[in-house]
Structures are given as structure tokens and as C-alpha cells.
Amino acid sequence: MQNRPRRLRYTPDIRKMCRETRLSPDALILPIFLQDGDNIREEIPSLEGQYHYSVDRVCADLEQFMKNGVNKFILFGLPAHKDECGSQSFAEDGIVQRGIREIKKQFGADALVLTDVCMCEYTSHGHCGILDGTYVNNDKTLEYLAKIAVSHAAAGADMVAPSDMMDGRVGAMRTALDAAGFENVSIMAYSVKYASAFYGPFRDAAGSAPSFGDRKTYQMDYHNVREGIKEALTDVEEGADILMVKPALSYLDVIAKVKAATNLPLAAYSVSGEYAMIKNAARHGLIDEHNVMCESAVSIFRAGADILITYYANELADAIRKGEIG
Ligand code: PBG
Numbered sequence: 001m002q003n004r005p006r007r008l009r010y011t012p013d014i015r016k017m018c019r020e021t022r023l024s025p026d027a028l029i030l031p032i033f034l035q036d037g038d039n040i041r042e043e044i045p046s047l048e049g050q051y052h053y054s055v056d057r058v059c060a061d062l063e064q065f066m067k068n069g070v071n072k073f074i075l076f077g078l079p080a081h082k083d084e085c086g087s088q089s090f091a092e093d094g095i096v097q098r099g100i101r102e103i104k105k106q107f108g109a110d111a112l113v114l115t116d117v118c119m120c121e122y123t124s125h126g127h128c129g130i131l132d133g134t135y136v137n138n139d140k141t142l143e144y145l146a147k148i149a150v151s152h153a154a155a156g157a158d159m160v161a162p163s164d165m166m167d168g169r170v171g172a173m174r175t176a177l178d179a180a181g182f183e184n185v186s187i188m189a190y191s192v193k194y195a196s197a198f199y200g201p202f203r204d205a206a207g208s209a210p211s212f213g214d215r216k217t218y219q220m221d222y223h224n225v226r227e228g229i230k231e232a233l234t235d236v237e238e239g240a241d242i243l244m245v246k247p248a249l250s251y252l253d254v255i256a257k258v259k260a261a262t263n264l265p266l267a268a269y270s271v272s273g274e275y276a277m278i279k280n281a282a283r284h285g286l287i288d289e290h291n292v293m294c295e296s297a298v299s300i301f302r303a304g305a306d307i308l309i310t311y312y313a314n315e316l317a318d319a320i321r322k323g324e325i326g
Contacts, residue, residue: 023316024320025313025317027306029308030310032062033050033051033076033077035078036079036095038054039057041054046205047201047202047276048279062111063106072111072114073103074114075099077096078206078207082124086119089148096115100115104155114157114158116161117148117152118163120164120208125211125212126209128163129144129164135217136218142168145164150177153185158185158186160187160188161187165190165220167234170240174187189238189240189243191235192231192244193219193220194222195220198247198274201273202272222251225253228254232261240264242264242266243265244266246268246269247271247274249296249300251268252303259303266307268308269309270308270310270312275311293312293319
């Protein structure tokens with residue numbers, strides 16, 4: 001008989017030792033939705049298991065997540081009122097700015113605070129920038145994005161994450177941050193962000209659906225991958241510290257290719273629609289939620305992601321600690 005390697009020789013311990021993909025709670029980031037008001041902790045209808053928090057209620061839950069090893073949060077805000085130029089997005093007392101101050105007051109450097117920098121949650125028309133008629137004016141929007149980033153940094157954010165997809169925004173934000181004395185605030189660029197139907201539950205959660213048209217003039221066409229590499233390389237040049245691909249599961253090829261073409265750490269955002277699909281299929285008894293969550297997360301790291309933004313961060317940290325994955 002031929003003496004060939006057999007998987008059956010692997011005990012469970014050896015199998016774990018030989019895993020090619022390693023996960024750590026250190027690499028997980030949890031999205032958090034903040035809204036104006038007091039004493040609010042309401043489950044988000046489109047995102048079961050996720051909550052809208054008022055600033056006074058958010059830290060209690062964050063403390064639990066941190067005890068579980070998840071200490072990185074990306075903040076999204078639902079402002080009390082919206083206008084044409086999204087003025088609440090850069091207001092000193094805006095919802096995200098207040099949230100950052102509260103989290104930093106409670107946890108200091110123990111919590112890493114990232115902020116999503118975009119205008120769609122704050123504009124009355126729901127687009128990610130300043131409108132000229134019915135199209136988004138790229139260069140005018142850059143000034144606003146820079147202002148938002150600086151206002152987040154001034155409130156204490158560790159990292160800003162532009163998700164608007166305007167051209168030149170990483171450079172504009174880097175210049176503005178440096179000029180304001182925030183040289184140490186880093187930028188995670190949503191570099192390769194597709195115009196995706198997977199954002200549906202998020203737009204309900206954040207009240208950010210465009211009131212007309214779509215985002216196809218600034219987000220990417222999902223037929224393209226070389227265009228994504230070009231976007232990523234541009235962000236590298238403009239001074240990004242971390243790159244991102246979004247969504248994740250339908251874009252594993254993009255993750256692998258951007259990873260091969262660049263040398264910066266690479267994040268993937270497993271978006272609201274990916275989470276909602278697992279939740280809802282599990283609720284109907286069609287799949288095992290825990291196992292599908294684990295398999296999906298590992299696939300994203302296996303494709304090349306170094307960092308994962310996911311609504312499952314807390315549950316994944318449990319699975320990693322128990323040795324089920326990673
Ligand atoms: C803001 C933004 C969106 C998401 C993150 N930042 C929505 C969009 O671009 O329409 C989506 C996140 C998710 O679906 O989980 N522009």
C-alpha cells in the first residue's frame with residue numbers, strides 16, 4: 001500500500017495546530033448606532049440583536065463587549081434633524097461627537113473608537129455629499145468630509161473611516177487632520193466600496209436611503225475588480241493607514257486581489273445584508289446560525305482580510321475563545 005498522508009491521522013489538537021487561518025478578537029470591529037435622546041436602547045428591527053443607543057446608554061453595553069475581548073467600535077449617528085448640507089455631521093455637539101466624548105471619558109485608551117465619515121445619514125436628500133442639482137459635487141463634498149473628520153478627531157476619535165467614495169477624500173482628510181494637529185489620528189479608507197443591495201438593512205437602521213436615484217455615480221460597479229485595485233492604490237498614495245473592501249462575502253475575490261496588490265493592513269466589512277441573511281435563514285430553521293457565522297467569518301480572513309467589521313463581533317469573540325474557530 002502506498003504510504004500517503006491522510007487527514008485521519010490528525011487528532012483534533014493537531015488539526016487546530018495546522019489551521020492555516022488564525023482569528024483573534026483583536027481583529028474584530030463592532031458597528032454601533034447612536035441616536036439623539038435619553039435612555040434609549042432599542043433593538044433595530046432590520047438588524048435583530050443590534051441596538052439604537054442614546055449616548056447615556058451605550059457605555060454599559062460596550063463594557064460587556066470589552067469584557068468579552070471586543071474593544072473596537074465604529075460609530076454611526078442618527079441625527080435629530082437633517083438638512084441639505086448635513087450640518088449635524090460636523091457639529092461639535094453632533095450625535096457622534098457626543099458619543100465619542102462619552103466613550104472616551106468612560107474607557108479612555110481601552111476602547112478604540114473609529115467613526116464612519118459620510119453625509120448620507122445627515123443630509124435631507126440622503127446622498128453621501130453636497131448636491132449640485134441632482135448629482136453629488138465631488139470637490140465641494142471634500143471640504144465637508146474634511147470638516148467631519150476633524151470634528152471627530154477633536155472629540156477624541158482614534159481613527160476615521162471615510163465611506164462616502166468621493167475622489168480625493170483620503171488626501172483631503174489627511175491634510176485637514178494634520179493641519180488641525182491630529183497627525184496621530186489614522187484613516188481607514190472604505191477603498192473598494194460597491195454600490196450594493198446588501199446595505200438594505202443598514203439604510204433602514206440609519207435612515208440613510210437616498211430620497212431619489214442611487215449611489216452608482218460614486219460607489220463602484222460590482223462587475224469590476226481592477227477598478228477596485230486602482231481605488232485601493234489611490235488611497236495608499238493619499239495616505240490611508242488601512243484599506244477596506246465592502247461588502248465582504250460576495251467580494252472574497254476582491255479581498256484576495258487587493259491584498260496581493262497592496263501592503264497596508266486590509267479590513268473587510270461584512271455588511272448588514274450579510275448579517276440579516278444569516279439571521280433570517282436561521283430563524284426559519286434553514287441553517288445553523290452559529291456555524292454559518294463562523295464559516296463566513298473564517299472565509300473572509302482566509303481570503304486575505306486582516307481585520308473584520310461585523311455585527312457578529314461579540315459572538316465571534318466567544319467562538320474564538322472557545323477554540324471553535326481561529
Ligand atoms: C454610509 C455607509 C453605509 C454603510 C456603511 N457606511 C451605507 C451606504 O453606503 O449606503 C453600510 C453598512 C452595512 O450595510 O452594514 N455611506
